[in-house]
Amino acid sequence: MTVTLADVAARAQVSPATVSRVLNGNYPVAASTRERVLKAVDELDYVLNGPASALAAATSDLVGILVNDIADPFFGIMASAIQAEIGGPGGRAGGERLAVVCNTGGSPERELTYLTLLQRQRAAAVVLTGGAIEDAAHQAAMDTKVRKLTDAGTRVVLCGRPPAPETGAIALTFDNRGGGQELTEHLIGLGHRRLGYIAGPEERTTTRHRLEGHRAALAAHGIEEDPRWTVHGRYDRRSGYEATLELLRRDPSLTAVVAANDSVALGACAALRDSGLRIPEDVSVAGFDDLPFSIDAVPSLTTVRLPLGEAGARAGRIAMGREEAPPGGIASVRGELMVRGSSGVPRVS
Amino acid sequence: MTVTLADVAARAQVSPATVSRVLNGNYPVAASTRERVLKAVDELDYVLNGPASALAAATSDLVGILVNDIADPFFGIMASAIQAEIGGPGGRAGGERLAVVCNTGGSPERELTYLTLLQRQRAAAVVLTGGAIEDAAHQAAMDTKVRKLTDAGTRVVLCGRPPAPETGAIALTFDNRGGGQELTEHLIGLGHRRLGYIAGPEERTTTRHRLEGHRAALAAHGIEEDPRWTVHGRYDRRSGYEATLELLRRDPSLTAVVAANDSVALGACAALRDSGLRIPEDVSVAGFDDLPFSIDAVPSLTTVRLPLGEAGARAGRIAMGREEAPPGGIASVRGELMVRGSSGVPRVS
DNA sequence: CCGTATGTAGAAAGCGCTTGCTGCAACGCT
DNA sequence: AGCGTTGCAGCAAGCGCTTTCTACATACGG
Numbered sequence: 001m002t003v004t005l006a007d008v009a010a011r012a013q014v015s016p017a018t019v020s021r022v023l024n025g026n027y028p029v030a031a032s033t034r035e036r037v038l039k040a041v042d043e044l045d046y047v048l049n050g051p052a053s054a055l056a057a058a059t060s061d062l063v064g065i066l067v068n069d070i071a072d073p074f075f076g077i078m079a080s081a082i083q084a085e086i087g088g089p090g091g092r093a094g095g096e097r098l099a100v101v102c103n104t105g106g107s108p109e110r111e112l113t114y115l116t117l118l119q120r121q122r123a124a125a126v127v128l129t130g131g132a133i134e135d136a137a138h139q140a141a142m143d144t145k146v147r148k149l150t151d152a153g154t155r156v157v158l159c160g161r162p163p164a165p166e167t168g169a170i171a172l173t174f175d176n177r178g179g180g181q182e183l184t185e186h187l188i189g190l191g192h193r194r195l196g197y198i199a200g201p202e203e204r205t206t207t208r209h210r211l212e213g214h215r216a217a218l219a220a221h222g223i224e225e226d227p228r229w230t231v232h233g234r235y236d237r238r239s240g241y242e243a244t245l246e247l248l249r250r251d252p253s254l255t256a257v258v259a260a261n262d263s264v265a266l267g268a269c270a271a272l273r274d275s276g277l278r279i280p281e282d283v284s285v286a287g288f289d290d291l292p293f294s295i296d297a298v299p300s301l302t303t304v305r306l307p308l309g310e311a312g313a314r315a316g317r318i319a320m321g322r323e324e325a326p327p328g329g330i331a332s333v334r335g336e337l338m339v340r341g342s343s344g345v346p347r348v349s
Numbered sequence: 350m351t352v353t354l355a356d357v358a359a360r361a362q363v364s365p366a367t368v369s370r371v372l373n374g375n376y377p378v379a380a381s382t383r384e385r386v387l388k389a390v391d392e393l394d395y396v397l398n399g400p401a402s403a404l405a406a407a408t409s410d411l412v413g414i415l416v417n418d419i420a421d422p423f424f425g426i427m428a429s430a431i432q433a434e435i436g437g438p439g440g441r442a443g444g445e446r447l448a449v450v451c452n453t454g455g456s457p458e459r460e461l462t463y464l465t466l467l468q469r470q471r472a473a474a475v476v477l478t479g480g481a482i483e484d485a486a487h488q489a490a491m492d493t494k495v496r497k498l499t500d501a502g503t504r505v506v507l508c509g510r511p512p513a514p515e516t517g518a519i520a521l522t523f524d525n526r527g528g529g530q531e532l533t534e535h536l537i538g539l540g541h542r543r544l545g546y547i548a549g550p551e552e553r554t555t556t557r558h559r560l561e562g563h564r565a566a567l568a569a570h571g572i573e574e575d576p577r578w579t580v581h582g583r584y585d586r587r588s589g590y591e592a593t594l595e596l597l598r599r600d601p602s603l604t605a606v607v608a609a610n611d612s613v614a615l616g617a618c619a620a621l622r623d624s625g626l627r628i629p630e631d632v633s634v635a636g637f638d639d640l641p642f643s644i645d646a647v648p649s650l651t652t653v654r655l656p657l658g659e660a661g662a663r664a665g666r667i668a669m670g671r672e673e674a675p676p677g678g679i680a681s682v683r684g685e686l687m688v689r690g691s692s693g694v695p696r697v698s
Numbered sequence: 699c700c701g702t703a704t705g706t707a708g709a710a711a712g713c714g715c716t717t718g719c720t721g722c723a724a725c726g727c728t
Numbered sequence: 729a730g731c732g733t734t735g736c737a738g739c740a741a742g743c744g745c746t747t748t749c750t751a752c753a754t755a756c757g758g
Contacts, residue, residue, distance in 0.1 A: 020746060055744080070425045073420055100450065101419065708751080712748105725732105
């Protein structure tokens, strides 16, 4: 059978208690004893029984990271940063923490399920990333679940997600509204007056915030928005392609298209090109997020850079208690406007 | 304190054993009793203690998925497919399986560490994705570790990774050699005779296999390879950009550049463009993998499509024992040549 | 030289669950 | 009617750790 603590203890001629203490390093053990134990551990190739340890200690080394779509670099970059900060030494029992990412696929049910699963595993912390779903019932369910986790001592931090008051969770929100506004103001500054907007799925907070920023910019410059100028889609390229065609059909005189994110913007570029329009001479395009591929687009994409890596790292540190939580448990992270080749002055009409 | 099985039992007026059996559903329980138990579970909002359960049952609901780089869609797509197949109902204790992805960042040490961590958690299965590192010591260490896992009853499957004989792991390998050969033959068929090759990191099996395929194609057509035509880099765009510049410096007369993967190919396109060369009129470019963004490149990328999603799904099913392992525990998955705009007949020199 | 503080190790009681075995009705068979 | 089945439920023994409490040296101050 597998080697147990007792086997190690026998071999090192000490009690199981001592072995446990050496491994956990939270109790004085004489250097000579420690050495003997470590030697036995090594010789027997002992691997701690995680469940047993977690049961006895009432907490585990597991940390969960929830993402909407693991195939989307937006989440991949964030998850990578979080995991880098969380994983590694520092766990219990002389071990590493096990930072794991869970892919919800954007489904509210799976989101909840994963939370339950992590609760069941007695996870040490949980980081939730990405925009939330604006459904009252689901949000309420999430909030109670989160509350339960924090009550049980699991640290919960939200990264790029709106705060959840009264749940004990710490939030690092992206200022999507501000970024959206700045982006559209840039376009307006170039002279655009007829701007199409490809929004994300209606039920996501991110979608609403970016759109609100866009509208705030229009309003600030006295531009009256034509209802035909906004189309809702998904956060992917395909959707951007189709939405752009629809936009063009509704109003061929648009001089700029603002997309919900970079993937959508790429789709928009393709659609424009396929429609025989040049970027930015005929139509300017703008994205959001500044994912790595955005700079490779031809022309490269004007967008709002979100500090995904930095925010993720910070969220990770907070989850580990290595960095203080922001005052009030809420911090807003700003994006940075990246002006590149896909936006230019509008054609004279 | 938290609700335990005993609390539920008390409330339902049955023994803890019965509650456990209802939850696990692996033992006959009278319908009326079951109902009473379920009601109590619901009323008390009971969440199973995972560690306790895993300890007693000597196995857990955890399934690990190891990836080299979570921010890379190549792995994201595969991980997503695997997770979709593995997660969800079917776990023990009326529960879901917890499919988690672990980001090794391509580091051999972290790869090993994660395996230990998963072993410690008594994971039910582990899926390893991506090419392996060609370092004898590391491979030996990995093999013993894997052997230990399979011996302990953890199913291990390799997805897009070379087989590890004698370890008990099941392998679903990508035919990188065949794909690489087919790709280069396509270029040769168009008339190219001077082909640059941007390889991945030297120590990865994937790199070697793709390069071998490329060389096999050259050899098959009697083209003698100039050593200046091959450059090694990383699997990212940046690397592709720099490598292409280097290639151009070494031999400006190249008419085609074959890249280690699509990201590298994108970088190559950018470098060529920045050097005033047209694609494919002046230089043809080819990638590998066919990630979603490849079709958006301008011109769209000629590449080899790897069935990432299908392979991942299959790996997931095998890991769950829901699909039979291939004969001999090894299967090779072929890629499909996608001829698109980035490859054309060479300019007349 | 004795009482007390100090440093280190062991004994043992769980942590909350699973499961082999036992117990007991109710049932059907001869 | 007697007895082996069958169907459900409970008992209790762990699973392999952690941790409190106890025990024993040794060191130290008065």
